Amino acid sequence: MLPLRDADRVKVLSAVDRTGPRYRLRRIASITGSLALLVAVPALHLVRIDVWGGEHWLLGERVSFITALKGFMVAMGCLYGITFLTNMIFGRFFCGWGCPVGHVSRLGEEVSVRGKTRGKRVVQHVLGALFVASFLAAIMSWWVDPRVLIDGSAAARWSTVGAFLALSAGGFCHAFFWQFTFCRSACPVGIYYRFVTSRAPVGIAFDKASGNCVNCRSCEKVCPVDLDPKTFGDATAFDVDAQNRVSRNNDAECLRCGDCVEACRMIFAKKKGILPPLRLGRIFRRERKASPPQQPTAMDV
Ligand code: SF4
Numbered sequence: 001m002l003p004l005r006d007a008d009r010v011k012v013l014s015a016v017d018r019t020g021p022r023y024r025l026r027r028i029a030s031i032t033g034s035l036a037l038l039v040a041v042p043a044l045h046l047v048r049i050d051v052w053g054g055e056h057w058l059l060g061e062r063v064s065f066i067t068a069l070k071g072f073m074v075a076m077g078c079l080y081g082i083t084f085l086t087n088m089i090f091g092r093f094f095c096g097w098g099c100p101v102g103h104v105s106r107l108g109e110e111v112s113v114r115g116k117t118r119g120k121r122v123v124q125h126v127l128g129a130l131f132v133a134s135f136l137a138a139i140m141s142w143w144v145d146p147r148v149l150i151d152g153s154a155a156a157r158w159s160t161v162g163a164f165l166a167l168s169a170g171g172f173c174h175a176f177f178w179q180f181t182f183c184r185s186a187c188p189v190g191i192y193y194r195f196v197t198s199r200a201p202v203g204i205a206f207d208k209a210s211g212n213c214v215n216c217r218s219c220e221k222v223c224p225v226d227l228d229p230k231t232f233g234d235a236t237a238f239d240v241d242a243q244n245r246v247s248r249n250n251d252a253e254c255l256r257c258g259d260c261v262e263a264c265r266m267i268f269a270k271k272k273g274i275l276p277p278l279r280l281g282r283i284f285r286r287e288r289k290a291s292p293p294q295q296p297t298a299m300d301v
């Protein structure tokens with residue numbers, strides 16, 4: 001049985017699913033892009049450290065183990081630099097849209113949300129298993145040439161299969177038991193990002209001034225990391241920088257996943273002409289007046 005908070009989340013996600021989620025396909029596309037990148041780097045021999053055959057690669061050339069290791073460290077450094085810069089602007093956007101581990105957190109919920117019949121549940125399980133298998137195979141291909149499964153000794157083959165199965169068991173537990181608990185409190189990258197994204201100018205904006213919020217709390221219930229996006233725009237959290245721009249103290253833990261926005265949109269789906277107060281977009285705007293700061297206007301991205 002799901003914990004109460006997760007049961008609430010699944011209930012809201014199911015309601016969103018019935019009214020046609022807008023972000024689902026976009027998220028699948030972005031996660032597929034991340035996965036393709038993970039596969040492409042070792043497959044194109046940009047970096048591979050082959051612990052089985054000793055064929056190490058860097059930028060398309062065979063190199064020594066030490067050189068490949070250095071290349072790996074540089075690649076990780078570049079990745080860190082890119083995510084650091086993108087997080088300064090978009091906050092933990094990567095966590096919500098590009099992180100394969102974050103996507104695995106959703107797979108168990110997908111079975112609850114979309115598996116209305118036995119057949120559909122099987123389909124969701126198969127799709128989830130395929131995603132986890134592809135992700136783990138991609139990760140392993142950075143460290144061992146997949147040809148080990150054909151040309152390797154029995155010991156090498158079985159070690160590779162054993163490592164894959166052990167990782168798959170971890171993936172299963174993550175999808176069905178740990179879910180967003182990992183993203184919320186254990187992911188070292190996420191914990192680090194909280195410190196560097198507290199003033200990211202793109203995120204969840206709550207239009208309190210419109211008075212459109214009906215306080216249904218669907219946005220809170222659906223949030224995978226237990227946030228209340230309605231508080232992101234609280235007057236007490238306003239701040240003014242040296243250029244006289246008004247900011248909302250956007251919550252640094254927000255994954256920018258947009259689930260709350262989808263939930264809010266679902267509430268207003270049949271209320272023609274009324275704009276949902278939650279949006280995923282720019283949070284800064286240049287104030288025309290010097291003071292006092294008023295409610296910022298959110299702009300959709
Ligand atoms: S989902 Fe929208 S209407 Fe409901 S409480 Fe949240 S912001 Fe208000």
Ligand code: SF4
Pocket residue numbers: 096204222223224225226227228229253254255256257258259260261
């Ligand atoms: S506040 Fe909204 S966008 Fe942020 S993590 Fe929660 S549901 Fe996702």
